[in-house]
Amino acid sequence: MAAITMDRLTKVYPGGVRALDEIDLTVEDGEFFALLGPSGCGKTTLLRTIAGLEESSGGSLRIGDVDVTRTPPGSRDVAMVFQDYALFPHMTVAENVAYPLRIKKVARGKRTEKAAATAGELGLADYLERRPGQLSGGQQQRVALARAMACHPRVFLFDEPLSNLDARMRLEARTFLKRLQRELGVTTVFVTHDQAEALALADRIAVMESGRIRQLGTPSEVFRRPANTFVASFIGSTPMNLLDGVVRSRGIEVGGELLPTPPEPAGRLVDGEKVVYGIRPEYLVHSPTAVPGSLTGEVRVVENLGHAQLVTLEGPAGFVQLVVDEDTPVALGDRGFAVPRQDRALVYRDGELVTAGADPTGLTAGARATGAT
Amino acid sequence: MAAITMDRLTKVYPGGVRALDEIDLTVEDGEFFALLGPSGCGKTTLLRTIAGLEESSGGSLRIGDVDVTRTPPGSRDVAMVFQDYALFPHMTVAENVAYPLRIKKVARGKRTEKAAATAGELGLADYLERRPGQLSGGQQQRVALARAMACHPRVFLFDEPLSNLDARMRLEARTFLKRLQRELGVTTVFVTHDQAEALALADRIAVMESGRIRQLGTPSEVFRRPANTFVASFIGSTPMNLLDGVVRSRGIEVGGELLPTPPEPAGRLVDGEKVVYGIRPEYLVHSPTAVPGSLTGEVRVVENLGHAQLVTLEGPAGFVQLVVDEDTPVALGDRGFAVPRQDRALVYRDGELVTAGADPTGLTAGARATGAT
């Protein structure tokens, strides 16, 4: 009923910036969908186009069964939470939450009641008479959510709602948001530039770059099998090691070492061709002593990740990062060896993942298929 | 030589807010020291007091061998990088970097040369003639660093320098900063509210709460053995599970289950007393089937952490979070069991860690000892 279907949706700003470039995408009903990408890639533009705050320059947009491409924002039945929450500073929490109802001409008594109920659900019952300036960031965020929920929209749009919170609160808010969306079951599009947030929250993720979607898939698809080096370097709380390599008959030569060819692309590589060997720091196993088929280097930086350490080695293959258990002693200047987990290594040719079959971007088949349902 | 020694340093703001409450602390020469704590705990105040931007209300402050308690900021030989970088928008990168030298009346030719050299070290050679508005966040941060470095201060002060960067850039910048500080060897105090950043970067960490230091130690000390529940709940990329328990003769009863008493506090507990049982999500092992001595509950939320999943169980002990391997299938609504790693579990009595001996806060012995060197 409230799926969002974009068909060749395009947005060109007056200055000529092509912020959305023929986006084909379907967000399923009830799905928690994350838009991820670097600054300026068009995430906000896409969200605003769905909300109707920007008029599309081409293509069409449907929410549920209705074509809303030309519908003004107030009639699209969507609610948006802005990065700065956009709480009205002169209204109390109760008034803020009730505002959409006021616009919809709900009688005063009824809307006060409803606003109080919604705010109550989000644990704001004690703050109804405060003004936004008197609330902490996390509370403000909940007010913004309550306001978005108050008029039971068919779609939630969140533009980086967590980025204003401090690190600690962000974690709590994220869990809260996830649980809330599960309970309400409202289709949700969530913009972020923090990949950890996207991975943690989303049912599916679209990774964007300069107005286009570079990969579409579930968090684990995107995390485990980034469709291209762009996505690979973008996803993961520690960036993936992307190392230049040359295909040899018995493996892939990286920085002078021969590493075993991963199973998937195995049959699809040509001897002597240049590829990029991708392996996440989490999938490199540390060894203090030389091991054949491993990457090596001198320990340059050790960063504490809490229960583990991120070690940066500098060696013939360049910088290589790997995650080492907290109990393993690693000292600066030591020589270290990193053994790749074969089943997790990926190979990119011309920036694209070399795969066994189906399109890893999830774009052609996936999007079309879901679009057709 | 350029250690920073604070002796009962106190700052009371005109309104009566006691932002620093008799801080005793020594930051060693060349150390990378992180100040961590929730918003409003006094981190910025401490930094600004070191810089001389706030006048202390009591106590003394030494940089190196010199008492600088009453010295004006311009004469303390410290450099500060602000959260917003504070780059002068009307000056080019070169002019920005040269600004401290200009104030110190270094001749034009010499200071241009020096500024260019410093900027060059930070990879800014190509941007010397640009203005800050034309640079990306990461580049701006490097300009701010270059400006701070330009006059070779004895101390660097950083106030959340990374919080304006997007998540991806933050990771890169963090590694860069760490390497730079290593090379320069300048005493550095770094304020953050992001514990992951503090853990990754710092030689030592002070965790603050309302103007006081609650724990002082290396990242792994602070991570593994938080001295009190405040620090425990603050440190860690996923918050520690802090569960109410009662001491029994054969273990600690948490949510009806009897968990083995961790070895350290073992002899120090009294039967029947109420304690808090602390265990990090990373140190809980998941089991789909019932295991004795485990915490149990229904799976409520599953968050993808990339190579792992954060699972929230709701059970008799309340909410329990644990980290589960990415390959382990966990479905919402399933029943799950979490087995604590005994050697990592902690016990808190009245909010304080029950330990085998030495003061875990690192404050009394630790601080004094370092202060005396």
Next chain:
Amino acid sequence: MNGSKGRPLAGAPAGRTGGSDAAGLGRRRAAGFVAPAMLLIVAFLLFPALWTVYLGLTDYQLTGFAAANPQVVGLENYDRALGDDRFSNSLVLTLQFVLGSAVLGQAVLGFAIAWLMRNRVGALRRTVEALVLLAWILPSSVITFLWIALLDRDGGTLNALLNTPGTAWLLEYPMASIIVFNIWKGAAFSMMLYAAALGNVPPSHLETARLAGAGTFQQLRDVVFPRIKGHVLTNLLLISLWTFNDFTPFLLTAGGPENRTEIMPVFIYRIALESGELGFGAAISVLMLLINLVIALVYMRLLRQRKDASA
């Protein structure tokens, strides 16, 4: 009002106006918002102003034959004005007045107060601001009496205070007196504007300069001024225009002694009201407008330079 009919129509042009049109106003509705103000402005400002420009081309007088039969005399009035010593005298005086009281006086004093009070809260700041603002909002006819009493030669408060009995400030230092008077009267606007502007200067910028060892003057030069240049120019533009058109000094000195304070609005008042030469007066008003225009252009030029510089 919120009925579904008409909405898609209204929404369509709204979107096209670009990102800054956050409320989806659209040009048509925007025109509707502007219309009432424009209507009043056209009727009671534009139309009389154009009429005045026309009057400036005639020999129209309030009374006499020229009132019955005004003749279009072309640029004669302008010719006469430009050759008139009184006009050039009043132009020079006006420039002194504007420069002294607005550009130097109000702007500098207003800035000084705003700067020194920027970090203050509480009674002191409120008192200072209230007094300064009071001078701004009291009616001119009242404050001129206050100043006449202050500057009076026998028994005036100032003479009593400075122990300079018998000094006739308004006669001996007429220009200085009205300049000081106008500073007193108008510093509030600059103070408020600069207080707001200084609020926009990030403290971290000032502190960076302090850490580098910069003194107050260097902080102002390197950090504050570049940052608030736009406000400075808005402020100068408005207070210059207002001071240029300020008639209040007439109530204090009546243009005297010996026309030594006959600034342009006073000159026009005398021409138009005392001599009834409305055509000539209108021509001088137009000349005054042109001088204002030149000043505005100079300011805007500076403004544009600033834009280029920060681009």
Next chain:
Amino acid sequence: GSGGGSGSDTDSLVISANAIAGGKNEQEAKWIEEWVIPNFVDQKKEQDDVDVSVSFDASGVDDEQYKTKLALDLQGGSGPDIMTLDGIWIGEFAQAGYIKPLTEVVTQADFWEGWDQIPEAVQKLGSFENERYGIPAGTDGRVLYYNKDLFEQAGLDREWQPAGWDELVEAAEALGGIDGVTPVQLNAGTAMGEATTMQGFLPLLAGAGEHIWDKGKWRGESDAVTETLGLYEKIFADGLGDPLLQQEAQGRDKSFEQFADGRIGILLEGDYFWRSVVHPELGIAPMEDRDEVVGYAKIPAIEPGKGIHGQDFASMSGGSARVVNPETDNPELAFELLTFMNSDEALKALLEGEARITARTDTNADVLKDDPMLTFVADEVLPITAYRPGLAEYTRVSTLLQEATASVVSGSSAEDVAASYREKLEGVVGGAGNISN
């Protein structure tokens, strides 16, 4: 009424004057509101059984502002039915067509019996180019005041009437012998404003035989003008007057004080000086022994018989006149009210027993009989007096004259000043064609 008028069902009239209750010229305002209006309305009711309504537009502002407002009203074809105008505005208002000769407005205009009570010379106050525009409301006259005690001290007669300017200068020179006394205060310069022209230059010029405006032309560099400036030169160059006093903004007030203090010998002023300045009780510079010490004499012509109209003496007068708006809906009724306001009875009601020169001889005879000075002005001065030209250019010419005297006072020669005056005059009155020599 016409412009300011209310509904036209009943006959209604509006009176306007620069007077307001509780403020400026309160006496006149109260008189109109409390005496004129009720009495006139009653009278109409009783005599003609007509209901009329009369209202009063009060204002209390500078004369220029009042004039401007009236002019704006009149140029738009509206305005009050009856208005008080300063005598010197009559000409410029007439030229602008704002007001019309009374005979053109009201058929009965010439048949008012009051005209007989107003001297010909005084009627000029409400006239322009020999046409009556309004009825003069009151007038004044200028004389030479002198301090009898000082005269005695200088060895002069206590009773003094100079016959020519020589005698004036002689007396001044005699007074010059007394320490700390300024022999003559002859208003000059721009700080004195119109007082320089009215209580200085113009009466002297009349004594030299000329009007400043005559037969449609302004006087330029004529002999009389030069001679008048010459007198200034004589007085101020020879130290008979105090040049500094002429430059101060409060110079006129100060000269009054000095006269009252016995520090000025001779002073040219209007009867206002007698009534309101040195009046023992009401004056702003009161002289308790005014009646004994202050003498007054007519202003002499340069030589006997050389004044205007061949007079031996000269003076200038001012005052206001009440005028009927030509656009009024009820001209006859308005004129009736006008004459009512200028009846003997009405004027006496206005004065409330105070001594003041009115336009009417019969009234003056009654109200002035206890005041020898005002009687002197009414009897001796008014018949020989002159009025300023009521033209739009007059104020500007007056300013030029003030500037001219200022130059003489500060040391320029009368001839040079006269020449440059003439040059500037051309610019002000629209070319040499409007100037006579």
Next chain:
Amino acid sequence: MTPPPDHAAVPSASDAAPVAVATAPAGPPPSDTEHRRREAQRAAGREGARRTVAQIGFYTFVSLVLAFFSLPLLWLAVAPFDANPGLSASLPEFTLQNFQVLWDNPYAMRSLGNSVILAGGTGLLVVTFAALAAYALSRVRLPGRDMLLYVLLLLSSIVTGTAAMVPLFNLATELRLIDSQLGVILVLSGGLLPSAIFILKDFMDGTPRSYEESARVFGASPFQIMRDIVVPVVRPGLATIGVWSVAQVWGNFLIPFLLLRSPDQYPAAVVMYTFYTEGGQANLALISTFSLLYSVPVILMFLFVSSRYGFRFHGGIKR
């Protein structure tokens, strides 16, 4: 005079070789420490002195400002209660007689009411219309918008002068606005609007777009957005403009004098001129007392507005 702080403690390190990398940890000679300590002490001493001087300077300046701005007001506080006020603020011979006289004056008290009507009406009109116009101009890009504002600003200087009185008067006559307070309000509003729009536009430019967008997503119409969101948010600006325009009207003499006929309608500014004698001398007793009464409403308004809405500018031309 204190020495300029620029010389304060130039650390010797800044003159050292520009190789900070690796050299820093190598301990500098002990004399350097000694030098630093001396420098630091000297700097601290100078800082102390500088601070003292700065404090003294600050309070001197503030006292001067307070004196400068309050001295002229002294007369207003004293003269009205003086039986024989002169132009000096001497100790009064206390009386309330002047107030009694004014109370009995037929126009004085009423004129204050008229002033309130004129100023209030104009203030309301200017604030409302300027807010609408400034909002639209701030949000919708019209070609030549800035130019238009500048031109109007300049033209307003003609119309507020005396030379334009004939056109204004004739216009009012044609529109039958003579002797009507509405006429005065309209004419004054026309002159004040350009400056008001100019200043208010800055305020409008400063409001975050996201407020409006979020209301818009809820379906609020532009008018509702303006009423519910923008107006409350820029309230300090509106208050500022309101006070400003009221103060402008409150002191305006010429326009109400020219356009009004019946003294019953005169505002205080006009009535104030009537307290002069026939000879043009001011009746100081009445004028001072009336000045006080005349000032009280604006002062009250100012206090009300500043305590209620704050009274400040945002400002300036941005971007």
